[in-house]
Amino acid sequence: MQLKGDMGFLVTFWGVRGSTTCSEPDYMVYGGNTACVELNLDGKIVIIDAGSGIRELGKKLIREKSDHAALLISHTHWDHISGFPFFAPIYSKHATLEIYASPRQEMDTRSIFEMQMSSPFFPMPIHSVPSSLIFKDFDQKDEFFLYDNTVKVVTAPLNHPNGATGFRIEYNGKSLAYISDTEHIAGTSDQNVLSLAKNCDLMIYDALFTEEEYASHVGWGHSTWQEAVNIAKSADAKQTALFHHSPDHNDEAMRIIENQAKKELSSAFAARERTIVSL
Numbered sequence: 001m002q003l004k005g006d007m008g009f010l011v012t013f014w015g016v017r018g019s020t021t022c023s024e025p026d027y028m029v030y031g032g033n034t035a036c037v038e039l040n041l042d043g044k045i046v047i048i049d050a051g052s053g054i055r056e057l058g059k060k061l062i063r064e065k066s067d068h069a070a071l072l073i074s075h076t077h078w079d080h081i082s083g084f085p086f087f088a089p090i091y092s093k094h095a096t097l098e099i100y101a102s103p104r105q106e107m108d109t110r111s112i113f114e115m116q117m118s119s120p121f122f123p124m125p126i127h128s129v130p131s132s133l134i135f136k137d138f139d140q141k142d143e144f145f146l147y148d149n150t151v152k153v154v155t156a157p158l159n160h161p162n163g164a165t166g167f168r169i170e171y172n173g174k175s176l177a178y179i180s181d182t183e184h185i186a187g188t189s190d191q192n193v194l195s196l197a198k199n200c201d202l203m204i205y206d207a208l209f210t211e212e213e214y215a216s217h218v219g220w221g222h223s224t225w226q227e228a229v230n231i232a233k234s235a236d237a238k239q240t241a242l243f244h245h246s247p248d249h250n251d252e253a254m255r256i257i258e259n260q261a262k263k264e265l266s267s268a269f270a271a272r273e274r275t276i277v278s279l
Helices: 054-063 109-116 191-197 225-235 251-264
Strands: 009-015 036-041 044-048 068-073 096-101 132-137 143-146 151-158 164-171 174-179 202-206 240-243 268-270 276-278
Touching: 009 054, 009 174, 036 054, 036 164, 044 054, 044 164, 096 109, 109 132, 151 191, 164 191, 174 191, 191 225, 202 225, 225 240, 225 251, 225 268, 240 251, 251 268
Parallel strands: 044 068, 068 096, 096 132, 174 202, 202 240, 240 268
Antiparallel strands: 009 036, 009 276, 036 044, 143 151, 151 164, 164 174
16 A cells, blocks of 8 residues: 555545435535545545545546555445445555445345446446455454454444444544434434544544424434434534434535534534545
8 A cells, every 4th residue: 555644533524414315406515425425544544435436536546556445334225335436546456455244134244235236236346357356244343453454343233224324433633433324213312423522532423313303204214303413412522513414404404403412412513425524
């Protein structure tokens, strides 16, 4: 891997939308691509989820001649893996991509990605790409290390249909919690979520719904910006990024949500595509 010098812990949002992409003009401020977050840890690349936002990230990595990355998959619902076949580095013979996921019981992760890139869904099968793809399945609640034990990954199960995994990434004294696609239960505290977010420098949290919307969407597997604020306060998270924005929330709706959240928690913000946060 080609390192780019000491950069610390940089977080770039490449896809912030949930459920499906939004390409209308009034979604351009916050962004319409689905989930993808890049962590640049002094040149070590860790990617979380492979939604449509990963396409533009792939083009950047090619330009920078970054030839090694670790990809963490929270779960394999379509909006979190749909960009993978369009991720440019997998078509480079010089690239190595390590793909980590907790598979569904009936199918391992490799098989899911093979199915995604097979007929009748995609014209080029995954075995034809020239890059080195290394699939590594883990059990939820596992801890493991990346890049010669310099990057620690802590995992925990989330409350989501078919299951999902939350991540805590620790590097050089800084930490990030990625908690997307989870549903809270009113009046209770999710200890898995709290453990991931405890004292973290940045919490990225599923805020698909407002409380008013959530009332008619119980069981859909998503949370609210109000719960993001509650978790952040309970866990003493230093910054909180509202994430997995609803496709029904255009830029004006997101502006209102962000302002409301900031009134409750000044360190909260709504994630926008191409935003870079330095921890």
